Amino acid sequence: MAVKAFSNEWAKAFKDEVNKSSVYKTAGKGWKWTVGLVVEAEPEKHFPEAKGIVMDLFDGEARDIEVGSAADAQKCDFVITAPYTRWKEVATNQLDATKGMLQGKLKQGASPPPNSTSTAAPRSCTRTMSRARSRPCLGA
16 A cells, blocks of 8 residues: 655655665665655645654664655765655666765765765665555655
8 A cells, every 4th residue: 555755654664664674784784874765846746845754874784764854864874865866766767876976966064974885785775665665655
C-alpha cells in the first residue's frame, strides 16, 4: 500500500527498505554519521513548505529515519538539498542520486564527515528511496 511521500509513514517504510538492502549493509559499513535530506518547498506542486528527512545511519544500519523540519535536516553531518520535484525523480528512479549530485541537481550542503572515506552510504541509502512505496502530494 502506498503512503504519502515525505510523511511519517513514508519514513518508516524508507527505513525498513534501507535495512532490508544488502547493498546498503555493505556500503554503509564504517559510516557513523547522520544524513539530512532537505526537500525544498514547491507550492505550485502542492508541496507548500520545506521538510527535512533526518537519517541516523550507523555501520550499515538505518537506526532511525524521521521526517521533520528542513532546519532539523540541515543540522546533520552530511546534507543533500533539492526541490520536491527532484526528490520525486529520485524516488521514482528517474534520477540517480549520485548523478544528480554530480550534475548539480541535488546540492551537497556539507562535506562528508571527517574520517569518512566514502559517500557510498548516503548514496546507497537514497537509492532505496524508490522502494518506499509512496504517492506524490496532490497534483504533483
